[in-house]
Structure formats: C-alpha cells, structure tokens
Amino acid sequence: MKGNSYFSRKLHSLLGIIPLGGFILVHALTNYQAFERGPEGFANGVHTINSLPVLPVLEIFGIYLPLLFHGIYGLYVAYQSNSNTGRFKYGRNWAFTAQRITGVITFVFVFWHVYQTRIQVYLGNITHEELGSTMHTIASSPVMFVLYVIGVLSAVFHFSNGLWAFLVSWGITVGPRAQRISSYICMGVFVLVSALFILSLVAFSGDEFKEAANAALTWTNIG
Template identity: 30%
Template sequence: MSDSTVALAEPNSAFGKYHFLLRRLHSLSGIIPIGLFVCVHLFTNAQMILHTLFGVNPATGESYFQHEVNFIHAMPALELIEYALWASIAFHAVLGFVYIFNSKWNTTQYKYEANYRYTMQRVTGIIAIIFIFFHIATLRWRWDIGGFWYTPFWGHGGELADNSTIGMGDMKHVPMSLPYTAYALQFHWVVLAFYVVGVLAAIFHWANGLWTAAITWGLTITAASQKRWGVVCWALGIGLTFAMTAALIGAMTYNFKDMTVDQKTVFTHVLPQDQVTRFLGEGVTKADFPLEAIMEKAEH
C-alpha cells in the first residue's frame, strides 16, 4: 500500500473514520448493481446478431433484439432502477477518482503482475467512466456532441406539413433501438473504435474488480484460491467480450433497407439527408415518409 493510500486510512484523515466501510461500499457498488447491469446490457445487445442470422422472430414479428429491449422497457419501476444505477455509478466513480489521485503507481519500480493489474484497473476505470458518460449523454439524454455524434436515439424531431413540429416523444411507439444502434456504429470508424475501447475497458475493470473484491471481502485468502478465482474472472471477461463482439457484428451488418415503413419514417426525419441517402439509397427523402402517419398511430 502506498504512503498516500495509508494517509487516507489514518483516523485523522477525511476518509480514515469510514475507510473500511467506504472500501467495501466501493467494491459492492462495482459488482452490484453496476456489474450486473453491464452483463445484462451486453448480453441483451448480443441479440443483435440474431437479426443478421435469422431476421425477425416469426412468433412475435419483431427482431429478437427488439423483443429483449421491449422486455426491459416494460419492467416495473424502470425509472427508479435507472436512478439507482446512476447514483451507484456516480458514487463508484467519485470514490474511485479519490483513490486514484491519492495512490502511487509503482509499475516502474516493482514489475509484478499485481502491480500491472492495479494500474490497469485505474486506467480502465477512467476510460470506462468517460465512455459511460458519452454513452448515456447521447443515448439517454440525446446530446448532439460535436455536431456529428449521432448515437442511438439521437434526434430533434421533425416538421409536419403545416409547419408544426413533432418531437421524439410522439414517435416513441416505433421500435428504433436496433436501427439507431447500428447507425451509431456504422456512422464513422471513430465511433466504432470508441465503443470497442470503452466496452473492453468496462469489461476488464469489472472482471478484474471482481477478482480484487473477493480479496477485499476475505473470500480468497490463499494464493491458490486467488488463482482459481482469477481463472473464473478471466472466463467471465472472455464471455462478455464474445457478447460485445456479437453485438458489434450484428450492428455493423445491419441493412437499413430492412427497416419497417414506420422506422424509415422516423429515420428520415431525425437524421441529415446525406445520411439518409447513404443508408437508404439515392433519391430517398423524408418526403417519401410523411410524419402524419406516425402521428395517427401515436394517437391510437
């Protein structure tokens, strides 16, 4: 343990009195609910590849991925779950930064595997929180970052024939999860690279954190037990990486011409014309898909 880390644990320090409790809450918040959410999120997104392989589910008439998304959106108290997740992420991130900036990285002095894992845990934590912020800001809050960052669900609505406006809320009944997720990744290689690096960082941070959590909680005391648990954590990390790969393949191979008429209507009205042409073909414009049809369905 570095001198500065010891200082945090001293009784007279700001964290000293609650050091033991904060360490365990920090560990617990990383495993549950954040870690659990990451696992569910990745395996849900992995369903994208089923659309590429099998198209729509004949039993439901919708893509396998959209079926999973609808299931999540139908969960009771979903908004409460979201707030709990955000609070957990904020707590884990803030306390993590406190530990990062009060600890010494000693990989140059002591070239041990544990030291490299210690450093990588902090590096991937920084990358992961930046990625999560961008992901939530553009996906959930619909921020248009830099004027080009069109990520899933980004949109500003559109105009009706009488010059009145229609918001994304009026089009929420149209399933757009898969098309916009695919669009985000196909839009530019920078977005794809950012997602790959960000998700891999989150996977490593969780899997390695799971290994250290077992030590923190006194579950793996001996070197042998730590080694066995390390194998399990590596296996979980590899499994999540496969899920990420399946999601990326599904998104990158998605053909936007397969969208339903309602999906094309939303797509053409919330994205720039050059992108509509790129993904739907020359000559296709929002005039081909009037928003009035969407409004009529939204009212019923």
C-alpha cells in the first residue's frame, strides 16, 4: 500500500495546480505589467516579487522542487501512454495527446527560459533590474519570439487542460455536464492567460524596453 503510484500521481496532479498553476497566473500578471504599464510597471512587478518575505524558501519549495517533480514524473507519465488519435478522433482524446506533447515542450521551454533569465541572475551576469532588457533582447529576435510563443502556448495549454483534468481526477467535476462546463471555463482560461503572455512578449519586443535598458545602463554608469 505504501509508496505506490497512486500517491505519486496524485501529488503530480496537485502540484500542477498548487503551486505551479498559481505560479503561472502570477507570472502572467507580472509580465502583463510590461504591456499595461511599460518598463516601469514591469520593474515594479519584479520588485514586488523580490520584496516577498523568505523568497528563497518560496522559490525552492513553491517553484523549483514542485517543478522538478511534476516535470520528471510527467515525462514518465507521457512515456507510459500511447496515442491513438488516428483511430479515435474525439476532442478529449486529442487533448489527452496534446497534454503529453505540450508537457514535454513545456519541460524543455521552462528549463531554457529559466536558464536565460533566473540562472543568469544567480550567476551574476545580469541583475533583477535588467530582466526587462534581457527579455527585450530575446523578444526582438524573430526566431526567439516564435519559439517563445510556442513555449508559452504549450505551457498555458498544459495548465488549462491540466486544470480540467485536475477537477476530474480529484472528483470535483463528476458528471458529463459538469465536465463540459468546466472544459469551457478551462478553454477561457487558456485564451486569457495566453493573451496575457503574448501581449507581454509583444511589449518586451518594443523599443521602450530597449531605451529602458539603455537608461538602466546609464544609471549604473552614473551610480
């Protein structure tokens, strides 16, 4: 009974929503400040996060460890499944396969993205204040922009569809009607959160973030 796959899979399902789903939402809203309020708004958002108490604890137990468990166990879950969308062309079956494909894309994308941003801050190559200009460099390259859009759409689809599956797997939505309505809500979440991320990317690619980068540079030079 102890230590069986029921608990690992349940934990995997829970961590995908709490905390990782919550993190995606916070991340989307912070980034969106770049679109809504420009470089200053984004800088404020980054500052707000950095002024949270016990930040390293939150990062390690709220993001890194859940992400590693969910990601690595998720690869195992994907490995354990077949795709039979050729024989059973139903919407939910497509979503089943897409959930596994987007999971693997998200796994790669998140590692790469964390390497380009957070790890560079850890390594001391950039500061938190320079994240806006780092994102400008990334988003103004057309290839990177497209790759980021693919990564972001995969991550948000994986979260939205995972939310739908979470509601079923924990026995919250039981009947077909409840599951249909929750699928509409989750589709809405997908569209909304994707829009937040893509608009942020568009904002990052704008010239104001380049100027902000220059301004920050001037500031450090003066300082």
